[in-house]
Structure formats: structure tokens, C-alpha cells
Amino acid sequence: MSEVHVSRRARLRDRCAASTAHDGPADAVLISRPANVRYLTGRAAPGSVLLLGPDGADTLVSAPGEGPANGAHPADDLRELTLEVPSGAESAEAHGAAGYDAAVAAAGIAERSGAGALAVEEHHLTVARHRALAAVAPSVRLADLGLAVEQQRVIKDEEEISALRVAAEITDQALGELLESILVGRTERHLALELERRLIDHGAEGAALPTSVAAGPNSGLPGHRPTDRRVEEGDFLAVRLGARYRGYGCQIGRTFVIGTAPETWQIELYDTVFAAQRAARESLGPGTECREVDRAARQVLAAAGHGAALGESTGHGVGLEIGEDPRLSPEAVGKLDACVPVTVQPGVHLPGRGGVRIDDTLVVRPQADGGPELLTITTKELLAL
Amino acid sequence: MSEVHVSRRARLRDRCAASTAHDGPADAVLISRPANVRYLTGRAAPGSVLLLGPDGADTLVSAPGEGPANGAHPADDLRELTLEVPSGAESAEAHGAAGYDAAVAAAGIAERSGAGALAVEEHHLTVARHRALAAVAPSVRLADLGLAVEQQRVIKDEEEISALRVAAEITDQALGELLESILVGRTERHLALELERRLIDHGAEGAALPTSVAAGPNSGLPGHRPTDRRVEEGDFLAVRLGARYRGYGCQIGRTFVIGTAPETWQIELYDTVFAAQRAARESLGPGTECREVDRAARQVLAAAGHGAALGESTGHGVGLEIGEDPRLSPEAVGKLDACVPVTVQPGVHLPGRGGVRIDDTLVVRPQADGGPELLTITTKELLAL
Numbered sequence: 116m117s118e119v120h121v122s123r124r125a126r127l128r129d130r131c132a133a134s135t136a137h138d139g140p141a142d143a144v145l146i147s148r149p150a151n152v153r154y155l156t157g158r159a160a161p162g163s164v165l166l167l168g169p170d171g172a173d174t175l176v177s178a179p180g181e182g183p184a185n186g187a188h189p190a191d192d193l194r195e196l197t198l199e200v201p202s203g204a205e206s207a208e209a210h211g212a213a214g215y216d217a218a219v220a221a222a223g224i225a226e227r228s229g230a231g232a233l234a235v236e237e238h239h240l241t242v243a244r245h246r247a248l249a250a251v252a253p254s255v256r257l258a259d260l261g262l263a264v265e266q267q268r269v270i271k272d273e274e275e276i277s278a279l280r281v282a283a284e285i286t287d288q289a290l291g292e293l294l295e296s297i298l299v300g301r302t303e304r305h306l307a308l309e310l311e312r313r314l315i316d317h318g319a320e321g322a323a324l325p326t327s328v329a330a331g332p333n334s335g336l337p338g339h340r341p342t343d344r345r346v347e348e349g350d351f352l353a354v355r356l357g358a359r360y361r362g363y364g365c366q367i368g369r370t371f372v373i374g375t376a377p378e379t380w381q382i383e384l385y386d387t388v389f390a391a392q393r394a395a396r397e398s399l400g401p402g403t404e405c406r407e408v409d410r411a412a413r414q415v416l417a418a419a420g421h422g423a424a425l426g427e428s429t430g431h432g433v434g435l436e437i438g439e440d441p442r443l444s445p446e447a448v449g450k451l452d453a454c455v456p457v458t459v460q461p462g463v464h465l466p467g468r469g470g471v472r473i474d475d476t477l478v479v480r481p482q483a484d485g486g487p488e489l490l491t492i493t494t495k496e497l498l499a500l
Numbered sequence: 501m502s503e504v505h506v507s508r509r510a511r512l513r514d515r516c517a518a519s520t521a522h523d524g525p526a527d528a529v530l531i532s533r534p535a536n537v538r539y540l541t542g543r544a545a546p547g548s549v550l551l552l553g554p555d556g557a558d559t560l561v562s563a564p565g566e567g568p569a570n571g572a573h574p575a576d577d578l579r580e581l582t583l584e585v586p587s588g589a590e591s592a593e594a595h596g597a598a599g600y601d602a603a604v605a606a607a608g609i610a611e612r613s614g615a616g617a618l619a620v621e622e623h624h625l626t627v628a629r630h631r632a633l634a635a636v637a638p639s640v641r642l643a644d645l646g647l648a649v650e651q652q653r654v655i656k657d658e659e660e661i662s663a664l665r666v667a668a669e670i671t672d673q674a675l676g677e678l679l680e681s682i683l684v685g686r687t688e689r690h691l692a693l694e695l696e697r698r699l700i701d702h703g704a705e706g707a708a709l710p711t712s713v714a715a716g717p718n719s720g721l722p723g724h725r726p727t728d729r730r731v732e733e734g735d736f737l738a739v740r741l742g743a744r745y746r747g748y749g750c751q752i753g754r755t756f757v758i759g760t761a762p763e764t765w766q767i768e769l770y771d772t773v774f775a776a777q778r779a780a781r782e783s784l785g786p787g788t789e790c791r792e793v794d795r796a797a798r799q800v801l802a803a804a805g806h807g808a809a810l811g812e813s814t815g816h817g818v819g820l821e822i823g824e825d826p827r828l829s830p831e832a833v834g835k836l837d838a839c840v841p842v843t844v845q846p847g848v849h850l851p852g853r854g855g856v857r858i859d860d861t862l863v864v865r866p867q868a869d870g871g872p873e874l875l876t877i878t879t880k881e882l883l884a885l
Contacts, residue, residue: 237627242620242644245627308696315690
């Protein structure tokens with residue numbers, strides 16, 4: 116695994132050294148976004164930053180008391196440096212975040228190593244931190260790295276996809292167990308906590324995203340936060356959850372009917388959303404435009420009179436973060452590649468009545484290999500529970 | 501409650517308009533840190549920003565699909581504006597965060613309103629967002645607001661302290677129930693999930709901080725993340741948790757012994773940490789230097805040979821965030837005031853053996869009023885469970 120991180124860092128260095136780099140070539144790089152630091156080092160270390168130095172040395176710099184959770188890998192040439200609390204230093208209150216700032220320390224190392232240009236993540240560093248970096252590294256030109264690491268993360272290797280498969284299995288298991296339990300009379304909040312407990316029981320590090328349980332008139336709302344509303348006979352019950360495993364998170368969403376006999380409007384609405392989600396799933400393939408996946412779902416919903424229901428997007432990438440690139444939306448300009456995992460998550464909400472959301476996580480694969488690989492395999496048939 | 505927010509915003513405006521403001525006077529202010537937006541508006545709205553306009557109008561600007569969770573209060577003159585998804589706009593991928601950015605929209609409003617200087621939170625806005633603001637507001641000087649809102653938040657009013665009292669009650673109840681249940685054989689992870697479920701059961705919005713359960717050799721480690729280690733006879737069991745209620749979070753930490761007869765080293769270590777925590781608690785008062793509270797604990801630990809154990813600080817402020825100002829550390833330069841809630845949370849960890857942490861949340865009060873008000877009232881006597 117450590118060779119993977121070494122080669123990812125090498126690839127990033129090459130990209131930054133090239134004249135085509137986002138903000139001009141840079142001989143040093145400072146990564147501060149936690150998911151990006153994890154991607155490039157294998158370390159989950161919240162306050163830490165990664166410095167790719169101009170001398171070819173890579174260093175993980177951690178703030179005091181925040182060394183990485185994982186141990187060092189002997190095969191990895193990554194150096195690790197944890198800052199000491201400076202004696203007699205002025206209060207962190209006076210300096211804001213810069214007092215014990217790993218990014219500031221790393222910039223100082225870059226300065227002393229003779230870096231010409233240091234590429235930093237301007238979409239992550241605050242203005243205050245950036246000023247502090249500039250103050251300790253006056254000889255170094257600070258350039259913008261842009262979304263280089265996020266772009267590198269889009270296509271997953273087999274090990275990452277394996278982690279996503281396990282995350283999906285855990286998620287399916289947790290959901291499956293819940294469906295066998297009594298639901299009527301229980302609150303959305305309790306069911307959400309129950310789902311999260313089961314994710315942990317089955318081996319998840321934690322929830323990949325906030326667990327959503329939406330019953331009755333709440334069902335179908337995207338991102339509904341669980342309330343004290345109790346599940347009742349006749350309700351739609353819409354559930355969304357996902358496990359995080361070895362850092363990788365997936366997502367599933369299913370909608371059920373509580374009781375024995377769904378009403379006609381419920382069956383019709385469910386069939387519409389199912390058809391929209393299927394159309395989007397089936398459009399996934401290497402070379403497909405991201406906006407095309409969104410359009411496939413949007414067209415089906417529009418034909419049924421629910422064109423405005425979809426919201427901003429039909430889905431997004433997953434990996435070390437839920438909500439990664441690519442974005443499956445009308446404004447998206449990119450195309451899909453094989454080995455890109457995405458969610459497909461359309462839905463419709465009818466105010467006052469409820470609605471349906473169906474979410475899957477799939478990996479884009481060539482048609483010759485059987486088309487998209489579905490990770491979240493819980494049935495999408497409308498179940499009455 | 502809405503008058504409270506109106507007056508908080510008025511106070512901030514006055515501070516920013518003064519020549520003594522952190523980065524020169526400003527006639528407009530842009531607040532982007534979520535806890536600060538909540539403090540000034542009563543709205544919990546993750547992607548939203550607050551604009552105090554040069555014309556005296558206050559506007560809460562939300563990104564598409566992210567309007568505030570709370571309804572408008574008729575007595576509050578706050579305007580609310582939710583952005584629409586622009587048609588035909590380029591992908592959010594191309595623009596990074598700026599595509600649907602409430603802060604950028606707010607800066608545009610400030611420009612059109614003729615603001616001379618707009619104070620922004622440089623310790624929160626990323627470099628990329630700051631550049632996007634500057635691009636849409638070329639006539640406006642962007643100034644740094646600094647920590648003005650954080651400083652305004654330090655002293656709590658009675659309503660805030662009431663919320664903290666309820667949060668503490670909920671926390672004490674959840675912990676108390678756990679102590680009545682069987683602990684031996686259960687994993688740290690399960691106990692942590694159980695505690696969080698009980699917080700919700702008793703009315704918390706959620707956990708104010710990650711719940712820590714540390715058994716045996718893990719006990720006494722600050723910020724220990726629960727593992728699959730099972731609780732055993734003879735263990736120290738150190739627990740830290742906190743409820744969030746109406747946005748306000750508190751924190752409690754207690755250490756117990758599992759079984760009937762604590763060993764001598766356990767009793768001695770516990771007595772030492774208890775004495776250190778008591779010394780720090782008793783030093784709290786209006787006018788006390790923050791570093792003095794830390795020194796009170798540190799001296800007791802040092803006298804027992806554990807001087808290095810304390811780490812960076814003995815405690816910190818609480819409120820809408822756990823870990824607010826003030827910081828009770830050796831480098832702190834400020835003083836305490838009445839109505840400032842703080843944690844006092846020293847501890848000692850002996851590698852391989854375990855340790856003790858005792859955390860309380862208290863409100864600084866004048867001695868004439870009885871001294872510091874203890875919010876977290878679970879007994880600190882060493883219990884054998």
C-alpha cells in the first residue's frame with residue numbers, strides 16, 4: 116500500500132513541475148485538505164499537512180498533539196514531523212490559527228529548502244493562513260495548486276474499489292436488518308441511530324454521511340434530518356445511509372411503504388422515480404457526458420410532470436469524501452471514465468404528502484465488462500413493510 | 501429572541517464602524533463562519549452568510565437548496581435571500597466553490613449598495629473565495645474582521661447559560677443511566693454509541709463533541725477514539741461526552757474503576773488528578789488570568805511527578821462551539837469575566853497502564869455569588885462499578 120502513496124505523490128509532483136500546471140510550474144507542493152493528505156500518504160491526521168519539498172523529500176507535518184493515527188509504513192519514504200508547543204509563545208488567541216499551524220511550519224521548511232514556487236490549495240487555506248505562510252516564506256512564490264489532487268482522485272484503483280465494495284456490503288447489511296425489525300411507532304431519529312449502530316456493528320469506521328430517515332410527509336425530501344415524527348401505517352418511509360470503510364464512503368437510499376397496501380398515487384410515483392433512476396444508471400459508461408446522466412433522469416421525471424423536482428444534480432462521485440467530483444448535473448462539463456464510482460440519486464417530493472428517493476452507488480465500467488457495477492444491491496422493488 | 505440578534509448585530513456594526521476596528525473602519529460586514537452566523541441571526545444554515553449592508557439592511561444569503569432550517573421571526577428585520585441555480589452557468593467544477601457561493605453573492609450586494617469597506621472573516625474564507633469576492637466587488641476595500649464575533653460570543657447572556665444548563669442536565673442524565681448498566685464485556689465503541697443514543701433520548705440535538713470511551717490502557721488519553729477493546733475487571737474506564745441543546749454544547753468527563761477494589765496506584769493517581777482539577781476550578785473568577793487557571797492544575801500535577809502530563813491546556817470556552825475562546829493555557833494572555841463558561845479538564849495518562857481524566861463545564865461567577873457555577877454535577881467521587 117505504501118508504494119501506492121509514493122507513486123501518487125510522484126504523479127502529483129510531475130503534474131506540478133510541468134509548464135501546463137494550473138498556476139505555472141512549482142517545485143514544491145503543500146497539501147492541506149484532509150482527504151487529499153490521506154489520499155497521498157495513507158495517514159488520517161486531521162491537523163496535518165503534506166509538503167512535497169523541492170529536494171524530493173516528502174514530509175507530513177503535524178500540529179502539537181495531533182500526530183497521525185496510523186503508524187509509519189517502512190516501505191514509504193515519507194518523513195513525519197510533529198511540532199512542539201513553543202515555550203513562551205504568545206497566545207493562540209492572538210495569532211488565530213497560525214500559532215501552532217502545520218502549514219506555516221511546512222512553508223518555513225520550503226523556504227529553507229530553497230523552493231522557487233510552492234503550490235498551495237487556495238480552495239482550502241484561509242486568507243489568514245495564507246498570509247502567515249507568505250510571512251514565513253518571503254522568497255517563495257505561492258502558487259495555486261487548484262483541484263489537482265481532487266482530479267487525481269476521481270479514477271479509483273482496484274484497492275479503493277474493494278474498500279467501496281466492503282462499505283456497500285456493510286451498508287446493505289445494516290439496511291437489511293432494519294427492514295426485518297418493527298418500524299411502526301418508532302421515531303425517525305431512533306431509526307437513524309439504530310442504522311448507524313448497525314453500520315458500526317458490521318465493521319464500518321462510521322457513517323459516511325448523515326443518516327436520513329424520512330417518514331410520511333417528510334419522505335422524498337433530499338437531506339431530511341431525522342425528527343421525532345413516528346412511523347405510521349400508510350407512510351412512505353425513505354431512508355438514506357452509507358458506511359465509511361478504510362476511509363471510503365458509499366451511499367444507498369431506498370423508499371418503502373409501511374403497511375400492506377400501497378395507494379395508487381404511491382405506486383405511480385414510485386414507478387416514475389424508479390424509471391428515472393434506471394435511465395440514469397443505464398446511461399453510465401466510459402465517455403458518457405456527466406450532464407447526460409442527469410438529463411436521462413430529468414427527462415423521465417419531466418415527462419411525468421415532475422421536471423422541477425430533481426434539484427441541482429442527479430448524483431456525484433464518492434471516495435474518500437461523499438460528494439466528490441464528478442458532479443452529474445446539467446452544468447457539468449466533463450465526461451465519465453471507467454473506474455469512477457458515482458451515486459445516482461433522483462427523487463420527487465410532493466409537499467404535504469411525501470415522496471420517493473432511490474439512491475445507488477455504482478462504478479462506471481465498459482459495456483464489454485457488463486456495464487456499470489452496482490455496489491448497493493438491496494432490492495429496488497417497492498416493498499410493503 | 502429576535503431582539504437579541506438585532507442587538508448583537510448592532511453591536512458588531514458599531515465595533516466595525518469605529519476607527520479602532522481590527523483592520524480600520526468598515527461600513528459593511530460579511531460573516532461566513534457558521535457558528536457566528538447562528539449567533540447573529542438565530543438561524544442554523546450551513547452554507548449561508550450574513551451581510552450587514554452599508555445601508556443598515558441585514559441580509560442572510562443562502563446557496564441554492566440550503567435555506568435556513570428555522571423560520572423567519574416577525575420581530576427580526578433580517579432579510580433572507582436564497583440564490584437560484586443560474587441557468588446555463590458553467591460547471592461548479594470549473595468555478596470551484598464560487599459557482600453557487602453565497603459569500604460571492606453577498607459581496608456583489610455590498611458593491612451595488614455602495615459599500616466603502618467590507619470586513620470579512622479572513623480566518624474562515626479560503627483564498628479562492630476571497631479572490632472571487634474581490635472580483636465581484638472591485639470598488640470595495642476588503643478588510644479583515646478578525647475575531648470580532650468570537651470575542652463578542654465569549655460572555656454569555658442568561659438565555660445562553662440556560663441552554664448550557666439544559667445541555668449539562670441531559671449530559672448528566674445520559675451518563676448516569678450508563679453507570680447503572682452492565683459495562684464489563686462491552687466494547688468502547690458500543691458504549692460510546694449507547695451514550696450518544698441516550699443524549700438524543702433526553703432531548704439533545706446531538707453530541708457536542710465526539711464521545712470518548714477509554715478502557716484499561718486507553719484510559720487517560722486525551723481525545724481517545726473508541727475502539728473494539730472490551731471493558732475488563734480492574735480497568736480504569738474514562739468517559740467524555742457532551743450534549744448540544746439549542747446550539748449550545750457542554751462537556752463532562754469522568755473516570756471510574758471497574759470491579760470492587762481499586763488498586764493503590766489507581767487511588768493515588770485519581771486523588772492527584774482530582775486535586776489538580778479542584779485547584780483549577782477554585783481558581784476561576786472574574787479577573788483571573790486564563791494562564792493562572794492552567795497553572796493551578798499544572799502545579800498540582802508537577803508536585804506529584806506528572807508535570808508533563810497536562811498537554812497544551814487545562815480547558816477552554818464553550819458555547820455554540822466546543823473549544824471557543826478563552827483558552828486556559830500557559831500562553832494565554834487574557835482574563836476571565838463573569839458569565840464565561842469554560843471546561844476544566846486535566847488528566848494523566850501512564851503509557852501501558854491507563855489514567856484519569858476529570859472534566860467539568862462551569863460558568864465563571866463572582867465570589868459574592870458563590871463562585872463558579874458547576875453545570876456538570878455528576879459526582880467526582882471515585883466510583884467502583
